[in-house]
Every structure is written in structure tokens, then in C-alpha cells.
Amino acid sequence: MKHFNVRVYGILVLNNKVLVCDELIKGHEVTKFPGGGLEHGEGTVDCLKREFMEETNQEIKVTEHFYTTDYYQQSAYNPNHQILSIYYIVKPVAEFKVKSTEKIFDFEGKKTYIQTFRWLELDTISGNDFTLPIDKIVGDMLAQKLKKP
Secondary structure, eight states: OOEEEEEEEEEEEETTEEEEEEEEETTEEEEEOSEEEOOTTOOHHHHHHHHHHHHHSOOEEEEEEEEEOOSOOBOSSOTTEEEEEEEEEEEESSOOOOOOOSSTTOOSSOOSEEEEEEEEEGGGOOGGGOSSHHHHHHHHHHHHHSSOO
């Protein structure tokens, strides 16, 4: 049986830096934008707000749509799932405080699922900073659209 897997991600830029998430997912180290899976009965904006609260304990607001996948992408984790990813530009509701590191995959121990956050310089960000195919495209789009002239 084939399924759709809807993912919703937030692009948070503060002080010319972009928040990224390093995760250990099913034994794979992944760098991605913060966010996650849409749950039944949930809208995409509500999903992203929930994901940011779960992951960072911070409230965000969505300011604009950035990108929605416009091609077929098979899930990296389940060949029977097609991924549809939606990316929004987000801003914090209050001062944004999240524990972050400068080291990639700075995990304390290797568990089934773990995550850390890092800030990447907007001036040097590219698709090469990300692991998953859609995030790579969005990273390159971000490099072109949000860099200071």
C-alpha cells in the first residue's frame, strides 16, 4: 500500500544565522530544518507550531510560505511512502533561546532518536549543509533568496 507522508519545516533566521537540527534517525545522522510530520486532523501551520514547541520549547509564528515539494520524492526510510514537504519562514514569538552547539552531530550517547541544534551562517549556507534531498534543494534556494546583497 502506498502512502503520503507530509512533512512541515520552519526556516528560522536570527542574526544572519539559520537554525538547523542534527538528528539521529533510525541509526542515520541527518542535518535538516526543524519540523516534522503532519498528524491527522492538523493543519500545516499548527503542525509546525507544535513541532517547534516539542523540539525547542519555543513558540513561533509563521510569516510566509517558502517552498512546497513539486516533484516526486520517495521516503528515505520507507519505499512505500511519498514525501510531500512544506517549508515556512518563521519568527519567534519571544526571545528565542534554544540549547545549541557549534559541532555537527554533537550527540551525548547514541540512542534510537536524539537531536541537537546548530546555527549556520546565512552567508555561507548551501544545500551541501543538509542530508536529505528536499532540504538540499531548500538550502540552495535559501542561499539565493535570503542572502544579503
